[in-house]
Amino acid sequence: MMEAKQAAPDRLSSLPAELQDEILVRLDLRDAVRTSALSRTWRDLWKSLSVISLSFPFGTHPSVVDSVLLRYIGPRVSLFRICVDDACADRIDDWLIALSRYRVESIDMCGTLRSLGNFNLHSSIFSLGDLVSLLLKNCRIPPLPVGFPGFPALQKLVLAYLCVDFNEIHSILSMFTMLRSCHNLQNLKIESRHVSYESFEADWEFLNALWTDGMCANLQIVRMIDIISLPNETSFMKLILSKATLLHTLYVGAHPYDFDDHIIDMLKCKRASAQARVQFEVKILILMYLCKLFYCTSESGLYFIEKLDPLRKDNQHKTFAEVFYGPLRL
Structure with a gap:
């Protein structure tokens, strides 16, 4: 009876811990989690990475974010990116509180709420003193805490459509x-x-x-x-x-x-x-204002507007200056 062939060595499992960590930090979150299927050594290795990037695509179910933040026990989050929709608006507070346990370097949060308008940002955002980049869109900024020292490491700040x-x-x-x-x-x-x-x-x-x-x-x-x-x-x-x-x-x-x-x-x-x-x-409606200002008759005013045609759909977002003279600088 032939001897059973000796199992080939598991080279992935024998890699040094530092190299395993280096491999995982170069993967996106989904692929990093999937490496748990490689072997017992790699199972749930992503949970203790030295740094992790958490970028959740639009429509991600809130329970997915909850699970990741609950299971990750490493020290540093290089990026937390998410689009805040109606399904997860009431989870933002808990997520920011959870993130305050880590050294967070970058946050990118964009509100896409249809029914609630801008979402309310939790004051724990101000406790993330290691932030290097902060992008906030369509949210309400809470009052700054007394003695707030700012973000000393911040290099990039993007604030859009804040209340x-x-x-x-x-x-x-x-x-x-x-x-x-x-x-x-x-x-x-x-x-x-x-x-x-x-x-x-x-x-x-x-x-x-x-x-x-x-x-x-x-x-x-x-x-x-x-x-x-x-x-x-x-x-x-x-x-x-x-x-x-x-x-x-x-x-x-x-x-x-x-x-x-x-x-x-x-x-x-x-x-x-x-x-x-x-x-x-x-805004383009200045034409009507000018007609009134110079006492134009309704006929001449309408003719003036129709002739220059500034109210066409393709001109709706153009300015008076762009349609007629170019940018107005003073």
């Missing part, structure tokens, strides 16, 4: 605290929610008192979208113009009926940067 109430004093203070904590910030975008009143007026003197040396030292581009020239909006733009030494573009997207004394006053203010320019984008 910060610029009409409340505590929100204004929180925003300035955040700006002071982002020393390398180069591009800032603020979109108005069309609030028709201000419960607290933050004039230039008040905002100037909040400014500190070195604040927005690298700021180059500021975009103010859909403003309606409320005092707080124009005061903030005046402050940026007068303080940001590297600023080269202040982009103002406004409504045609909002070009009033506040805007004129802002344009006259002193600019800290010699290269700073203000670029206006006015």
Whole structure:
């Protein structure tokens, strides 16, 4: 009877632990978990990796995220990326609390809620002091904790479509605290929610008192979208113009009926940067405003609009300046 052939050595299982770890950290999460099927040695090895990247595709069931965060016992998360939809909105708090146990280097969270609007961000986000990159979209920022030191290691910050109430004093203070904590910030975008009143007026003197040396030292581009020239909006733009030494573009997207004394006053203010320019984008409805302004008859006004055809669908998102003269810079 022939002797049974000796089983071939399991070279994967005999690899040094450091090399196994190096292999796994180069895989995405799904492939790293699948290596558990290779052998008993590799089973659940991903749970104790020195660093793991957690990137969950859109539509991932919340239970999958729960399971991964519950089972991973390693020290470091290089990336946590997820699209927050209605199915997982109520799990965000628990996930951020769970992440606070690790050294998290990068967070990328984008809200895609249909029924709830922007999702609420948990205050535990401020405990992630090792963050190098932070991207937040469509969320509500909680009040900054007292004594918040900022993110000392942060190199990249992307904030898009956040809910910060610029009409409340505590929100204004929180925003300035955040700006002071982002020393390398180069591009800032603020979109108005069309609030028709201000419960607290933050004039230039008040905002100037909040400014500190070195604040927005690298700021180059500021975009103010859909403003309606409320005092707080124009005061903030005046402050940026007068303080940001590297600023080269202040982009103002406004409504045609909002070009009033506040805007004129802002344009006259002193600019800290010699290269700073203000670029206006006015919605296409300014044509009707101009017709009224110059007392055009309804017939001539309609003819004027039809002839230039600015209200065609392919022009809906173009500006008055783009359709007729090119960008308007002041």
